Every structure is written in structure tokens, then in C-alpha cells.
Amino acid sequence: MERNEEKPNGSTHTISLLVENKPGVLHRIAGLFSRRGYNIASLTVGPTEHPEYSRMTIVVRLSSKPVEQVVRQVQKLVPVVEVRELSPQDLIERELMLVKIKTPEKNHAELRALAETYEASVVDVSPDALVVEATGTAGKLDALEERLQSYGIQELVRSGRIALERGFKTLAPPSLK
Amino acid sequence: MPKEKMTGARAVVRALESEGVEYIFGIPGGAILPIYDALFDSKKLKHVLVRHEQVGAHAAEGYAHATGKVGVCFGTSGPGATNLVTGIADAYMDSVPMVAITGNVSSALIGTDAFQEADITGITMPITKHNWLVTDVRELPRILKEAFYVARTGRPGPVLVDIPKDIQNAELEFEYPDTVHIPGYHPPVREEPRLKDAALLVRNSVRPVIYLGGGVRTSNAYPEVLAFCELLDAPVVTTVHGKGAFPENHPLCLGMFGMHGGRYSNYTVQGSDLIIALGARFDDRVTGKLSTFAPEAKVVHLDVDPAEISKLVTATVPLVGDLKALLPGLTEEVKKAFAAHGRPDISPWKARVAEWREKYPLRYKQEGQKHILPQTAVEAIWRKVQGKAIVTTGVGEHQMFAAQYWKTTGPRQFITSGGLGTMGFCLPAAMGAQLGKPNDLVIGIDGDGSFQMTLQDLATCVELKLPIKIFILNNLFLGMVRQWQELFYENRFSETPLADCPDFVKLADAYGCLGLRARTLDELDGVIEKALAHKDGPCIVDVRVRRQEKVFPMVPAGAPLNDMIDGE
Numbered sequence: 150m151e152r153n154e155e156k157p158n159g160s161t162h163t164i165s166l167l168v169e170n171k172p173g174v175l176h177r178i179a180g181l182f183s184r185r186g187y188n189i190a191s192l193t194v195g196p197t198e199h200p201e202y203s204r205m206t207i208v209v210r211l212s213s214k215p216v217e218q219v220v221r222q223v224q225k226l227v228p229v230v231e232v233r234e235l236s237p238q239d240l241i242e243r244e245l246m247l248v249k250i251k252t253p254e255k256n257h258a259e260l261r262a263l264a265e266t267y268e269a270s271v272v273d274v275s276p277d278a279l280v281v282e283a284t285g286t287a288g289k290l291d292a293l294e295e296r297l298q299s300y301g302i303q304e305l306v307r308s309g310r311i312a313l314e315r316g317f318k319t320l321a322p323p324s325l326k
Numbered sequence: 327m328p329k330e331k332m333t334g335a336r337a338v339v340r341a342l343e344s345e346g347v348e349y350i351f352g353i354p355g356g357a358i359l360p361i362y363d364a365l366f367d368s369k370k371l372k373h374v375l376v377r378h379e380q381v382g383a384h385a386a387e388g389y390a391h392a393t394g395k396v397g398v399c400f401g402t403s404g405p406g407a408t409n410l411v412t413g414i415a416d417a418y419m420d421s422v423p424m425v426a427i428t429g430n431v432s433s434a435l436i437g438t439d440a441f442q443e444a445d446i447t448g449i450t451m452p453i454t455k456h457n458w459l460v461t462d463v464r465e466l467p468r469i470l471k472e473a474f475y476v477a478r479t480g481r482p483g484p485v486l487v488d489i490p491k492d493i494q495n496a497e498l499e500f501e502y503p504d505t506v507h508i509p510g511y512h513p514p515v516r517e518e519p520r521l522k523d524a525a526l527l528v529r530n531s532v533r534p535v536i537y538l539g540g541g542v543r544t545s546n547a548y549p550e551v552l553a554f555c556e557l558l559d560a561p562v563v564t565t566v567h568g569k570g571a572f573p574e575n576h577p578l579c580l581g582m583f584g585m586h587g588g589r590y591s592n593y594t595v596q597g598s599d600l601i602i603a604l605g606a607r608f609d610d611r612v613t614g615k616l617s618t619f620a621p622e623a624k625v626v627h628l629d630v631d632p633a634e635i636s637k638l639v640t641a642t643v644p645l646v647g648d649l650k651a652l653l654p655g656l657t658e659e660v661k662k663a664f665a666a667h668g669r670p671d672i673s674p675w676k677a678r679v680a681e682w683r684e685k686y687p688l689r690y691k692q693e694g695q696k697h698i699l700p701q702t703a704v705e706a707i708w709r710k711v712q713g714k715a716i717v718t719t720g721v722g723e724h725q726m727f728a729a730q731y732w733k734t735t736g737p738r739q740f741i742t743s744g745g746l747g748t749m750g751f752c753l754p755a756a757m758g759a760q761l762g763k764p765n766d767l768v769i770g771i772d773g774d775g776s777f778q779m780t781l782q783d784l785a786t787c788v789e790l791k792l793p794i795k796i797f798i799l800n801n802l803f804l805g806m807v808r809q810w811q812e813l814f815y816e817n818r819f820s821e822t823p824l825a826d827c828p829d830f831v832k833l834a835d836a837y838g839c840l841g842l843r844a845r846t847l848d849e850l851d852g853v854i855e856k857a858l859a860h861k862d863g864p865c866i867v868d869v870r871v872r873r874q875e876k877v878f879p880m881v882p883a884g885a886p887l888n889d890m891i892d893g894e
Contacts, residue, residue: 169510173459177451184452221633227456227476230510 159212161190163235163242163312164220166205167197167320169228177226178205187211187219191244191309202230204320206311231320239315245308246290247272248281252300260300267293278303329499334463334489335360337500338427341470343370344502347398349389349761350374351382355402357442358429360494362400374761374786379406381754381783383413384743387422388758391741392716392766394546396423396477397758403430404442407488408449412748414484415453419745420567421544423482425473426450432492433461450486457486463496468503475506481631482544519652524602524626524643525659529667531600531624533675534560537583537612540567540744541605541629545649548572548737551604554657558602560672561679563591565612566729569740571605574733575713580683581733584612585881586726589686589890592881594679595620596888602626605649608638609745614887628652688730690875697872698847700724700799704731704771707797710854715739715767718755720776721747723805726877728771750779756794757787767858770796774824775804784837787864795857795865801873802826809876813891830868840865 168174175194182189190208197204209219216234223232250260254276261271269283283293287310294305314320332340338361342350351374354362365373376382379401386397397417401410407428417424431440447459456476458469466489473485528534536558542551551571555562555578562572563583572579583591592614595601601623606612613619616638627634627641628649635644645652690701704727713733718741719725725742734740741759743751752772760768777798787794808822834841840860844853844867857865879890 172461173447173451176448180451215636218633218637221635225455225631225633227508227511 159188159210160216161208161210162216162219163237163240163310164207164209164216164223165233165235165312165314165320166207166223166229167231168203168205169230170196170201170203171228174203174228177228178207178223181222181226182207182209185219185222187214193309193311195311199321206309208310233320235312235314239318240312241315242286242310242312243284244287244290244310246283246294247306248283248294248297248302249278249304250281250297250300251278251303253277256300263296267296269293329501331497332500333360333364333494334460334466334496334498335364335494337463337466337498338470338489338494339364339368339371340500341467341502342398343368345396345470345474347371347396349758350398350400351376351385351389351758352400353377353379353382353402353406354400355406355429355442357403357431357491358400358406358494360491361427361429361489373400374757374790376754376786377782378780379409380412380750381757381780381786383410383424383426384416384748384751384754384780385758385761386424386426387413387417387420388718388741388755389762390417390422390424390758391543391755392738392759393762394738395762396425396474398425398427401426401428402442403428403446404444406442407444407446411449411453412746414450414486416743416746416748416751417484418453418455420743421482421540422484423477424484425477426484426486428486428488429494430459430488430490433490434492436490446486447488453484454486455483457488459488460490460493463493463498466493466498467500471503472506472508476508476511480512481541519645519647519655520643521645521652521655521659524645524656525663527600527624527626527643528558528602528660529663529670532670532672533597533599534558534672535594535598535601536560536562537595537601537603537606538562538564538568538571539604539606540565541649542568542571543605543738545605545630546737547605547650547653550650550653550657554604554653554660557657557660559676561594561676563587563595565606565609566740566742566744568606569729570734570737573735575735580679581688582729584609584887585614585883586730586877586879587612588683588688588730589879589892590679590682592879592887592890593682593686596886597678598623600624600626602628604628604653605630607634613638614881614889615884618886620887628656692847695872698844698850698869699875700727700801700869700871701731701875702847703797703799703850703869703871704728706850707769707771707854708732710851710858711767711769715769716741716759716763718742718752718759718768718770720752720772720779721749721806722773722776723801723809723875723877724771724773724776724799726806727799730877732771749773749776752776753780753783753787753794753796756796757783757790757792760792760794761790768792768794770794772796772798773805774798774800774802781833784834784839784864784866788837788839791863793861793863793865795860795867797857797867797869798830799871800830800868801871801875803873806877812874812876813880814882830866834866839863841868842866843868843870845870
């Protein structure tokens with residue numbers, strides 16, 4: 150008989166949820182993840198094309214449980230209209246990052262050039278600091294972050310991943326299409 | 327139906343009437359006063375005034391378990407609501423349909439740490455199928471309709487509706503909806519059930535075992551299960567909530583397996599090559615150490631809750647859906663497979679199972695014992711009523727003795743707290759079951775520790791003249807904990823001996839009900855007869871049992887299922 154074995158390094162999955170836009174929904178979902186021991190790497194939530202519904206993108210890191218188990222547990226929550234793991238091949242994912250760098254003005258030009266290579270932009274400048282805004286995949290932002298390290302990162306914030314699937318497929322059930 | 331102007335409180339009463347609710351178990355309080363005022367005028371709803379909200383919730387469970395209908399309980403805000411929590415958690419673990427309605431402080435006071443304020447929707451989120459805090463009185467009819475619907479459909483369970491006092495007093499145009507529309511509630515089943523694949527596994531199995539859980543009860547699938555088991559002619563084992571899913575006096579039935587299951591039942595599961603799990607969830611109390619569970623078995627797992635599939639044990643063929651609806655299809659497919667390929671020869675397997683059963687029966691030794699053994703008491707009661715009773719239990723050794731020796735022959739006749747293991751469950755569950763089944767004999771098998779957790783509600787049972795009979799298997803110990811201390815903690819009986827107090831006979835007298843006691847074997851039968859003959863209100867029987875008796879066999883927690891202690 151097969152059993153669910155522990156995977157030492159864990160695996161990361163992107164789960165997309167369409168949920169009713171009602172008070173307490175975030176609490177219900179976050180609570181389920183914590184009590185069942187599913188590790189949230191990031192969670193984003195925002196409005197959708199439908200005012201009654203919000204979309205959540207949760208990146209979950211699992212060491213022993215299969216992702217299907219997470220999806221099924223989440224599906225049981227009454228305000229969750231639809232939930233699916235997005236396949237890594239068909240995934241368009243984006244994250245937003247803001248980085249505040251404390252650096253003398255003489256470095257600013259160099260930083261602007263660096264930002265440009267990452268399709269990022271400088272959105273605030275003061276004599277000894279500037280703020281870089283970047284969007285992209287988590288990997289791209291990781292790379293930029295690493296490059297910026299040497300200039301002295303003062304503060305950094307990342308939004309967590311949002312994602313949609315490529316092509317015509319959507320998460321909404323037929324009643325909402 | 328034309329709309330009618332009324333208050334939120336009145337709307338609650340009307341909604342409950344529309345749902346066909348018979349009994350409400352509850353206690354009034356400041357924040358639920360408007361609802362109790364509206365209840366005062368209802369001719370259809372009967373309210374049972376319990377002495378503690380936990381009892382109200384357990385009584386609603388007992389009622390729901392015995393009748394299959396939704397149990398209803400009320401509590402006021404703050405402590406009233408938090409006292410319901412244990413009962414709600416119990417119902418959640420055991421999939422019992424329940425609607426709990428709580429009053430809360432007025433909307434304007436919510437979040438201000440007002441007097442008797444508790445965030446009960448926040449508190450009960452992990453232990454309800456869903457809950458609602460009503461913020462607009464106009465939503466009340468829809469929410470109550472949804473609450474009952476969610477509680478009883480799919481995998482049943484408890485829900486809670488929290489209604490602030492101002493919402494109870496506000497007015498609305500009442501119209502009770504006929505239908506519900508909850509976009510996220512009924513997830514589409516994406517795949518056709520693989521009945522043919524499951525049937526093929528059955529056809530190819532030479533060592534099958536059928537494993538029945540509480541899902542047979544929640545789905546009311548007794549005839550379907552009986553037909554299936556008899557077609558396979560295979561050994562049947564059950565969980566504690568599977569008791570009554572299949573007649574325990576049927577030759578195929580091996581009774582309960584797991585931590586305190588029969589040695590032969592556990593050997594059967596461990597030696598099987600196919601487990602057909604029907605409405606069961608592979609709880610740790612039945613599997614023992616998961617990595618050594620039934621090492622050669624493939625698994626057909628039929629459950630209404632997709633999240634139970636492959637949660638602990640990977641299903642070779644999962645079948646998601648309602649047992650009552652799906653099982654006849656599987657039975658048909660198995661018949662076809664048998665017709666096409668012939669029946670597998672399971673006779674050597676059945677012979678082995680019979681051998682185990684012969685060699686390792688459930689046993690205890692009353693001969694030579696001065697004291698009554700708890701097992702003797704359970705069997706003596708059973709004999710007097712020939713098993714024709716609804717049994718409720720508390721939690722502990724007495725519960726396992728009842729599970730082992732009370733042969734349940736019909737559905738919804740063994741009511742216990744399985745998942746949460748809530749001591750104090752027996753009396754309230756008996757109360758609810760007796761109200762739901764007024765013509766049935768309701769017998770409680772309780773322990774002295776368990777009984778004392780909810781005994782205040784003897785008053786309620788006396789007031790209602792409920793002819794329940796509670797047999798306290800009294801060993802003056804928190805027996806199950808004591809058993810673990812003896813076996814695993816070197817006889818260090820830390821805080822498990824209970825004082826011989828109160829005198830249960832005098833206690834019964836104080837409450838105005840019949841109290842009896844049996845100290846010796848000679849007294850036992852007479853006392854049972856007297857208790858059974860007493861129809862005018864409850865009866866409490868203090869059965870003094872051997873203090874050191876333990877529940878055997880036993881699989882120590884975390885040990886393989888076939889690695890059992892016998893105690894001899």
C-alpha cells in the first residue's frame with residue numbers, strides 16, 4: 150500500500166482561488182492552511198472582473214502532503230467558489246517589488262541603468278536614497294534583489310505572486326462565465 | 327407565500343418552524359432575549375431548558391444521531407456561545423448535522439470588548455462546516471435556509487449562525503426561500519466514478535475485507551451496504567461509528583477493529599489484499615502505525631468527502647459520492663464482474679479468518695472474581711433487552727467495553743463521541759435520543775468520571791420525565807487514563823483515582839429520580855430489571871465494577887495494528 154511519504158525539501162505550488170467577496174473569507178482560508186500545516190509562501194488577494202468575487206493566489210510549500218489534498222480541503226470551504234493548482238508550464242506569474250536603496254547621488258545613474266536591464270524603474274529620488282519598482286517573475290525579482298544588495302538595501306517589500314493560466318481556460322465555474 | 331413584516335427574532339422562529347424543527351436545546355441570556363420572547367408564542371417548537379449549553383449541543387447531537395434530522399441548539403453571547411464549543415467540535419468530528427444559533431451583543435458594540443461579547447464565528451471557524459455573522463436582518467431568512475442545508479447535505483456537520491441583538495429586534499419583510507444558491511458549496515464532481523475498476527479489484531481479490539464507518543449512518547445506506555456485503559460474502563469490520571451499519575450478529579461481521587478491536591478483526595485487516603472502505607476515514611485509532619497498516623492491501627475508498635480520499639492512506643480506486651447513491655452501482659458492477667470472470671475463491675481466506683476468530687475471541691474472566699467486571703455488566707444489560715435499545719456512552723474504558731460487548735443490530739443505535747472523545751457525552755446524548763425516539767428504550771453506559779462532567783442535567787431529564795437508564799460502570803478512577811498509566815507510566819497513578827463521591831444513589835434521590843446500586847454479581851440482574859421496569863423518569867444505576875479491569879486487547883498508540891497487548 151502506498152502512503153504519503155515525507156519529502157525532505159518540499160515542493161512549491163501555485164494555487165488560484167475564486168472566493169466570495171465577504172467578510173472573514175481570508176481568515177477562513179488562512180486558518181485552514183495553518184491548522185492543517187500547509188506552509189504559505191505568499192498570499193495575495195484582490196478584486197476580480199466580478200464585484201462579488203475576489204481572486205486569491207496562494208503559493209504553498211509542502212513537505213509531506215500532496216497538493217491535491219490541499220486543493221480538496223480548500224474546496225470544502227463554503228465561500229470558495231473554485232480552486233485549482235495552476236500548472237507550472239501554463240502559468241503567467243507576476244510579482245511587484247519596491248526597494249529603497251541608500252546610496253550617494255553619484256551612484257544613481259548606475260542604478261538607473263541596472264534597473265533598466267530588469268525593466269524596472271526608479272520611482273522616487275532623494276539626495277541619498279532612491280526607490281526602485283520592479284515587476285516580474287519571482288526569479289527575476291530575486292536576481293534584481295541580489296544585484297541591488299551591494300548598493301545597500303534599506304527596505305524592501307514584495308507583493309507575493311499573482312498568477313493566471315495561459316490560453317482560454319478560466320477558473321470560474323460555468324454559472325459565472 | 328406573501329411577505330410578512332416581522333422582527334428578526336420572529337423570523338428565526340418562523341424559519342425553524344419551516345424547517346420542521348421539533349426540539350431546541352438551549353438556555354436564554356441577555357443577547358438572545360428577543361428570540362426567546364418570540365419563541366414564547368410558538369406552538370410548534372419545543373424548547374428544552376438545559377442547565378449547561380454544552381449539554382444542549384450534545385443533546386442536539388444525540389437527537390440528530392438517533393433520528394437523522396438536524397439537531398438545533400441555542401446559546402446567548404459570550405459564555406453561552408463558548409459553552410457550546412465542545413459540542414460543536416464533537417459534532418464536527420463525527421459529522422453530525424447541527425444548527426447552533428447564538429445571540430450576540432448589538433452590532434454597534436461588536437469589537438468593543440462589550441459585556442458577554444465573544445467572537446464566536448471566529449472561535450468556531452475551524453469546527454463548523456460554515457458559520458455566519460448576520461449583519462443585515464434582511465439576509466436572515468436566506469442564511470437560516472442555507473445553514474440547515476449545509477448542515478444536513480454532503481458530509482453532514484455543524485454550522486453556527488450568530489445574530490446580534492439589534493438584528494433580532496430589527497424588522498424585515500419575511501419570506502422563507504424554497505431553494506438555496508451557494509455558488510461555492512457543491513463542487514462539481516469532475517470524474518465519473520470508476521465503478522468498473524473498483525469491481526475488478528473486488529473480482530481479483532482473494533483476501534477482501536469491508537471496512538464500514540460512520541458514513542453508512544449519515545447516508546442511511548443500510549440496505550445497500552447489507553446487499554453489497556452479502557454479495558461479496560466477505561468479512562466486515564467496523565469503526566465505533568460503524569456499529570449498527572451492519573448487524574453485529576451477522577456471521578460476516580467481525581465487529582470493531584482498531585486500538586481496542588478484536589485481535590481477529592485486526593488480523594483480518596492486516597492480512598487482507600483488498601480493503602473496501604465505505605464511509606470511513608482511516609483514523610489513527612483504527613489504522614495503528616500508518617506505515618505498517620495492511621501492507622499488502624489495495625484500497626477502494628468510497629466517501630462523500632473528496633478531502634478524505636488519500637488523506638492518510640492512498641486509494642487505489644477512489645469513489646467520491648454519496649454511499650446510498652453510489653453503492654448499488656458498484657454492487658451491479660461486481661455482479662457483472664463475477665458473472666463474466668467467475669467469483670474469486672475466498673474460502674481459504676474465510677477459513678483463516680474463522681480460525682483467528684476461534685483462537686482469539688474477545689474475552690474476559692468473571693469466574694473467580696469477587697467484583698463485577700464491567701464487561702459482565704454490559705453483557706448482562708444486553709441480555710435483558712436482547713440488544714433492543716439505543717445505547718449512548720461517555721468516553722473512556724466503559725465506552726470501549728460497550729463498543730466491544732454491546733452487539734448493535736440496527737442503525738442509529740450506538741451513539742457515542744468518537745472523533746473528539748468528549749467525556750460527559752452519555753447523559754446529554756441519551757436525553758436527545760430519547761426525545762427524538764420517544765418509543766425506544768434508551769440506555770446510557772457511562773463511567774463515573776464521564777458522568778460527573780454533565781450530571782447537572784439530570785434535572786432536565788427529570789423535568790421531562792425521560793425514562794432513560796444510565797448505568798455508571800463505577801471504578802472510582804479515570805479508568806482509561808489509569809490504564810495508560812499502568813501500562814506505559816509504571817503504575818504512577820497521577821491524578822486518576824476519584825473519590826467515592828458523590829453517592830450516586832443519594833444524588834439520584836436529590837434530583838428526584840430513581841437511584842440503584844449493584845455491588846456484587848448477585849445484585850446485578852435484579853438491579854438491571856428494576857431499572858428497566860422504571861418508566862417514570864430517569865434511573866441512575868451505580869454499578870461497582872472491578873477497579874483494575876482494563877480494556878483488552880489494545881494496540882499501543884503508534885504501534886502496528888497487529889501488535890496487540892492482551893493483558894493475560
